[in-house]
Amino acid sequence: MDAKxxxxxxxxxxxxxxxxxxxxQLRHAIIDRRLxxxxxxxxxxxxxxxxxxRTVAKAALQMLTFEGLVRTERNRxxxxxxxxxxxxxxxxxxxxxxxxxxxxxxxxxxxETDIAAFHRQLDEESRHLSSxxxxxxxxxxxxxxxxxxxxxDVAGNTILAKFMEELVARSSLVIALxxxxxxxxxxxxxxxxxxxxxxxxxxxxxxxLIISHVDHIEADLDLKTPAQGSLRSALML
Amino acid sequence: MDAKxxxxxxxxxxxxxxxxxxxxQLRHAIIDRRLxxxxxxxxxxxxxxxxxxRTVAKAALQMLTFEGLVRTERNRxxxxxxxxxxxxxxxxxxxxxxxxxxxxxxxxxxxETDIAAFHRQLDEESRHLSSxxxxxxxxxxxxxxxxxxxxxDVAGNTILAKFMEELVARSSLVIALxxxxxxxxxxxxxxxxxxxxxxxxxxxxxxxLIISHVDHIEADLDLKTPAQGSLRSALML
DNA sequence: CGAAAAATAATTGCATGCAATCCGTGCGAT
DNA sequence: ATCGCACGGATTGCATGCAATTATTTTTCG
Numbered sequence: 321m322d323a324k325x326x327x328x329x330x331x332x333x334x335x336x337x338x339x340x341x342x343x344x345q346l347r348h349a350i351i352d353r354r355l356x357x358x359x360x361x362x363x364x365x366x367x368x369x370x371x372x373x374r375t376v377a378k379a380a381l382q383m384l385t386f387e388g389l390v391r392t393e394r395n396r397x398x399x400x401x402x403x404x405x406x407x408x409x410x411x412x413x414x415x416x417x418x419x420x421x422x423x424x425x426x427x428x429x430x431x432e433t434d435i436a437a438f439h440r441q442l443d444e445e446s447r448h449l450s451s452x453x454x455x456x457x458x459x460x461x462x463x464x465x466x467x468x469x470x471x472x473d474v475a476g477n478t479i480l481a482k483f484m485e486e487l488v489a490r491s492s493l494v495i496a497l498x499x500x501x502x503x504x505x506x507x508x509x510x511x512x513x514x515x516x517x518x519x520x521x522x523x524x525x526x527x528x529l530i531i532s533h534v535d536h537i538e539a540d541l542d543l544k545t546p547a548q549g550s551l552r553s554a555l556m557l
Numbered sequence: 558m559d560a561k562x563x564x565x566x567x568x569x570x571x572x573x574x575x576x577x578x579x580x581x582q583l584r585h586a587i588i589d590r591r592l593x594x595x596x597x598x599x600x601x602x603x604x605x606x607x608x609x610x611r612t613v614a615k616a617a618l619q620m621l622t623f624e625g626l627v628r629t630e631r632n633r634x635x636x637x638x639x640x641x642x643x644x645x646x647x648x649x650x651x652x653x654x655x656x657x658x659x660x661x662x663x664x665x666x667x668x669e670t671d672i673a674a675f676h677r678q679l680d681e682e683s684r685h686l687s688s689x690x691x692x693x694x695x696x697x698x699x700x701x702x703x704x705x706x707x708x709x710d711v712a713g714n715t716i717l718a719k720f721m722e723e724l725v726a727r728s729s730l731v732i733a734l735x736x737x738x739x740x741x742x743x744x745x746x747x748x749x750x751x752x753x754x755x756x757x758x759x760x761x762x763x764x765x766l767i768i769s770h771v772d773h774i775e776a777d778l779d780l781k782t783p784a785q786g787s788l789r790s791a792l793m794l
Numbered sequence: 795c796g797a798a799a800a801a802t803a804a805t806t807g808c809a810t811g812c813a814a815t816c817c818g819t820g821c822g823a824t
Numbered sequence: 825a826t827c828g829c830a831c832g833g834a835t836t837g838c839a840t841g842c843a844a845t846t847a848t849t850t851t852t853c854g
Contacts, residue, residue: 338837338838362804362806363805364805372838372839373838373839373840374806374839374840375837375839375840376837376838376839378806382616383623386620386623392806394845394846395807395844395845396805396806396847397805398806407716410715410716411716414714414716414717418655421654477647477650477651478647479647479648479651479724480650483651483720487716575808599835600835601835601836609808610808610810611810612809613808613809629836630816631815631837632814632815632816632835632836632837633817633835633836634834634835634836635836
């Protein structure tokens, strides 16, 4: 039980786990859009909020910078990342490459326990879908990404799972910036179909489903404005 | 000339560029085996060596920890990573997944300039191959990895290029630990063939070549000792 | 009144000091 | 002789202070 909360392995990073916890909180806030792209994250403010010194706050911001969720400018500060359209395309190109590989590996390794975890994940998604309010909306976004992280977890490759963690988080930023609809409610049904194919060990079917699923997510974005996009990002700072 | 040293984009990370330079030096030392797996990297020592304070040294070590090249234990210190056999398998599984994607993208985007860069890279490799001595050996290892980074660069996806940087560096560690022959001299010929296929925009051929190339690299490793491996890694610390 | 220059305020870069933690060692008890 | 335990050394964790840099505001001159 509670398997999904242990997706990310507690590896002892360079900084103490206090910085790590702050990073997790900030990341969570970023991916469910409580922190908008471009928002400033000063060391002092972060430190004061979590009651730690600037040293720890800086370490947390550094971690987020490595993940591409935060952009820092020398002697200027840290800001929530503002991914360009080109970056958005690259993120989804990467996902189109990696996720089919995850599906294939997951198909070969999936166990009954994993299937149960997937079903809990699906239930969680539909629970948030049927709820109202912005809080449920945020939880929905988070859960939608967690599905893909669970997939990476089942695939059993720690390294790819770490990559996916980064890609999913950055995808959330991209969706916040360029998404048309808030979230594609159709995504949930696609998740269900993917789980079904996985449970049946239908590699081919699951692969096709995940590809079209990623395509659908990207299709919901408005990435056709190269000029407007660069202008917008230039003014946004 | 010297184009390959500028492959990785100078992005302004959280820490100042002093830490970044130290990271680059340390990484270089790790991947060409001047620093053996398991070697201790104390903050004080690193700081003294580069004439900076522990703060900067710590930041550099943190970056390497994120890349998986260094493992840090709380209140104990930082050590050059000691990848397990399982990790080694996952690294190569990731490469088998990503590199074919890079090839396909590179095939579509490759320009004359890129082809020239590839040829310079190949020349560099053969130059080191024909040289003698441990120094040339190190340069050969480095160049062999740089080929794959150049491929990622030509593919034009910054995110995947970053992933590849991590994978290639960690591969170097794995080869140092589990490699049978020092370096597979046959790899160079395979690189040549891959470049030829890319230049001809032969997607299918290049894809097959890169897959068998990665397979060959992994086949040169001794990863068949699951029981001994876990014991060994447990005792090795 | 407008524009350039200088001072000011805010923020990060970096070094250092002290406290906390972990490991190894030696002593004593069983 | 072995196990438990306390002490000492070494290393990192973290907070803070000062210097450097950037952006902003004010001042001054044309």
